Amino acid sequence: MSTLFDEQVSFLAEDHFLVLYWAAQSEGAGVRYNITNCFDDLKFSGMTRTKQTAMATVAALAALRFVDLRDEGNRKNIYITTHGAKALRQLVLEKAFSPKPSLHLKGIAS
């Protein structure tokens, strides 16, 4: 099981890392993080230009049960799961990718 998990984590790309990271940061700051915010952030970071790609990234993480997608109101909010937290910890400890700022969090904080 741990081998599978390690393999899953090692195949995660930068956009997956960022989505996990931003989702964790938002939950830490007590704000909701939805698909639209996620798309804006990915676009701002230069990871993608289309919503489909952003959707695909989130869908992959959801399929791996690293994030939980919940329909709340007319928004799909992203919540990091314990598996996702472990995956993120691994990526952080390996220093696989460097974090980028979230436009969403910045907008709320400023």
Added chain:
Amino acid sequence: MTIGIGGAGSKIATALNPDATVINVSETELGKIPEAGRRILASLHHAGGQFRGSRKDPEIGREAFQSLRRELSQMARGDLVFSSTGGGTGNGITAALIEELTNLDEEIQPSQKTQFALILPFAKLEPAEFTRNTIAILGGPVSQAIDSGSTGNIFLFSNRLKFESRLREDRFNRMIADSLSVFQAVPEKNDTLGLLDGHIDYEDFAHYISRPFFNHFTYFDYNPSASFAGQLAANPNPLLLPPESPIEALFLLEVPAGGDPTAFYEILEYFAKIDVSPVYSVVENPERTKPFVTVSLLYSRKPAELLDDFNRISDEHTQAKVRKSLEQHIQLPKLEVNLREHAEREAKQRGAGEDVLSVLKRLGKL
């Protein structure tokens, strides 16, 4: 004849001359004047009847002037018009009247020129609107009138003495009226008392008061053995604004019966030194025990300089008002800035701050 415009103007005009014509926009105000020769209600287009004044707004006075424009500009010829410069009615109607006289196509004969007695507010203690209105009339119509020479003498009375000595209004009005009576009695005294030297007959006097300058007149017991300059400086008329250096002058010296009439040479010399040739008269007045002199100085101090004081006080009023409204309407919360927290928040915004792992731990995800 005398004309009083507005509340203050009417009261002083009737104090000087009970047959004066009084003008107001409010019936209530007109009713407050106990005696008057004629009362004129200047009409306003107001559906609710005219029982209110112009509420310090000169525009209302100017509008009212239109209803009596022709009548007033004819009636004011050769008359003395009293008005305050602070309120709405007096200021508005007088300003419009002065403008009307200034812009006339025909030349006004000296004997037909209108004299004005303007009562200026004591800016320190009277409402800020009074100061503003005064600045407007002195800087505008009065200044133009002096430049164009369209009016006769302008007397600038000041409310300063009233407020500083805490006088009753009727008493103060009476003082102004009495003071003017002394000046206006000059030709009559010249006519009825024994003439010793010079002369100021009615015609000379009428010519003098038709000059388009500010008039500062004063009167005092004259001591021939002391310098005239010192005595004049020590005895200005406290009701009027202080004079500038005179352009023209007039004096009447009354000596007691058997007194020395040559004392007037000292006065003539004083005026010669400042290049003014005064009109003068020396009479014998048996009722006097000491020589008594009535002096009038005509000067044309620029209203711009005159306005300085008013402008300064108006500025102070405004500043104080702004300060007060700031104090009353804006609450500035006390900001307590913790630099460390602030730096952490900034770092978090940049995405580099709080370690994501500690966040996850805090959330119980790890």
